[in-house]
Amino acid sequence: MKQNESVGKTNLQRRQFLTKAALATACTPLAALLPAGAAQAKARSTVAESCTPAVNLPFFGTYQGGIATPMQRHSYFVAFDLLTEKRADVITLLQSWTEAAAQMTQVPAQFDSHADRDQVQQESGVAVDLPASRLTVTIGFGPTLFEKNGQDRYGLAKQRPVALVDLPHFVGDQLDPQRTGGDLGVQVCADDIQVVEYAIRRMAELVAGVGEMRWAQSGFAGGFKARDTPRNLQGFKDGTMNIDPQNAGDMKKFVWVGDEGPDWLHNGSYMVIRPIRIALEHWDQMKTSFQESTFGRQKATGAPLGGHREHDALNFDAQDKNGAPLLPENAHAAMAAAANNEGAQILRRSYSYDNGIARIAERWPPWHQAMMFDAGLLFQCYQRDPRTGFIKLFERMSKFDMLNQFATHVGSGLFACPSGVKQGEFIGQRLFG
Numbered sequence: 001m002k003q004n005e006s007v008g009k010t011n012l013q014r015r016q017f018l019t020k021a022a023l024a025t026a027c028t029p030l031a032a033l034l035p036a037g038a039a040q041a042k043a044r045s046t047v048a049e050s051c052t053p054a055v056n057l058p059f060f061g062t063y064q065g066g067i068a069t070p071m072q073r074h075s076y077f078v079a080f081d082l083l084t085e086k087r088a089d090v091i092t093l094l095q096s097w098t099e100a101a102a103q104m105t106q107v108p109a110q111f112d113s114h115a116d117r118d119q120v121q122q123e124s125g126v127a128v129d130l131p132a133s134r135l136t137v138t139i140g141f142g143p144t145l146f147e148k149n150g151q152d153r154y155g156l157a158k159q160r161p162v163a164l165v166d167l168p169h170f171v172g173d174q175l176d177p178q179r180t181g182g183d184l185g186v187q188v189c190a191d192d193i194q195v196v197e198y199a200i201r202r203m204a205e206l207v208a209g210v211g212e213m214r215w216a217q218s219g220f221a222g223g224f225k226a227r228d229t230p231r232n233l234q235g236f237k238d239g240t241m242n243i244d245p246q247n248a249g250d251m252k253k254f255v256w257v258g259d260e261g262p263d264w265l266h267n268g269s270y271m272v273i274r275p276i277r278i279a280l281e282h283w284d285q286m287k288t289s290f291q292e293s294t295f296g297r298q299k300a301t302g303a304p305l306g307g308h309r310e311h312d313a314l315n316f317d318a319q320d321k322n323g324a325p326l327l328p329e330n331a332h333a334a335m336a337a338a339a340n341n342e343g344a345q346i347l348r349r350s351y352s353y354d355n356g357i358a359r360i361a362e363r364w365p366p367w368h369q370a371m372m373f374d375a376g377l378l379f380q381c382y383q384r385d386p387r388t389g390f391i392k393l394f395e396r397m398s399k400f401d402m403l404n405q406f407a408t409h410v411g412s413g414l415f416a417c418p419s420g421v422k423q424g425e426f427i428g429q430r431l432f433g
């Protein structure tokens with residue numbers, strides 16, 4: 001198949017889809033309800049308003065979905081390793097993925113109830129009759145797609161962007177190789193968990209024969225009322241200070257790759273994704289005042305210590321009546337603030353996760369080993385350059401952040417997510433062109 005041949009000649013053609021008229025919008029994501037400027041504080045949480053999730057988000061466009069999109073309630077990330085030696089196989093896979101994503105985001109496929117019951121169904125039926133629920137699919141390329149074990153498998157080594165670095169080892173990292181890296185990464189997000197399951201399975205199925213799953217993590221964003229910033233598993237509002245995806249200037253400055261990157265990555269972004277285990281049992285033993293010092297924010301309102309309302313600016317000079325600082329300099333919010341990092345900013349899009357329980361060794365006092373919640377934050381952020389984004393921030397935070405007593409990075413991935421595409425193109429086409 002020719003490299004730039006349009007999407008279409010894929011094994012998806014054998015599938016039968018019934019198209020439905022675009023579903024009625026039962027509600028509108030919060031960000032869309034508010035004018036760009038006024039949206040800021042409210043939309044910063046990037047979580048959609050509580051609603052009937054019947055919205056189709058456009059698939060084709062300048063940017064891939066799932067980056068500037070207000071966060072959906074559920075997510076599923078899978079990193080894949082490619083086994084094939086053939087460049088053409090990778091192209092075919094990207095074509096199939098693009099086609100599947102374009103279809104699923106508009107309306108999940110339909111189960112063919114008239115099909116021969118002795119045949120394997122081409123459609124899982126997992127999302128039959130369900131609306132697309134703001135489904136987005138985001139595809140990224142890991143450093144090992146370009147070069148792996150010194151091998152340039154697909155003739156791409158010269159095109160590896162300089163910013164697609166191997167992430168350095170950070171203080172405290174306890175990365176499991178089986179939850180780290182990947183040649184390709186796919187993230188699906190939707191407001192209906194069933195749609196997420198359906199979509200990620202279909203994306204994974206298309207890899208059969210050319211690659212395999214390496215690691216995965218599903219996530220959820222819950223506990224929010226309409227227009228509120230959601231709370232994380234530690235009970236704190238998470239997402240208060242973030243880049244506003246509707247602020248085109250900030251997105252250009254901090255999130256979308258510009259002229260400095262290779263052509264195929266213009267209007268794309270770098271995704272850093274790290275499952276961070278949180279010692280919840282340990283956290284729950286802490287006094288609220290200590291928890292608040294750890295984050296630098298009030299638990300109930302989300303206001304910064306020394307402030308009154310959630311969206312008040314951090315006040316690094318605020319003092320109590322004895323002259324002691326109210327906002328510790330090693331509090332998480334203070335450590336991460338742009339003002340303390342030479343203006344560095346990232347677009348956070350993290351989900352909570354809970355994998356049930358596992359035997360885990362605590363790395364902070366009281367040291368012990370027990371069955372504990374294998375849960376935490378699937379930290380995810382997008383940036384124009386990871387060297388001036390995540391790496392810049394986390395190098396200092398990994399050493400001094402008070403939150404480190406409770407948080408352990410157990411996996412990691414960095415993926416270059418190409419721009420969005422027009423109808424007839426496939427994601428990453430300009431890399432292979």
Ligand code: HEM
Binds near residue numbers: 407
């Ligand atoms: C378990 C891991 C983490 C948890 C539970 C967590 C939670 C939070 C919370 C509750 C806030 C305050 C509310 C807000 O502004 O959204 C916050 C702020 C922030 N976090 Fe994290 N975070 C984690 C890891 C990280 C990491 C690894 C980074 C980046 C290296 C990061 C970057 C930021 C930034 C940039 C802010 C905003 C700071 C500001 O400008 O005020 N976080 N985080």
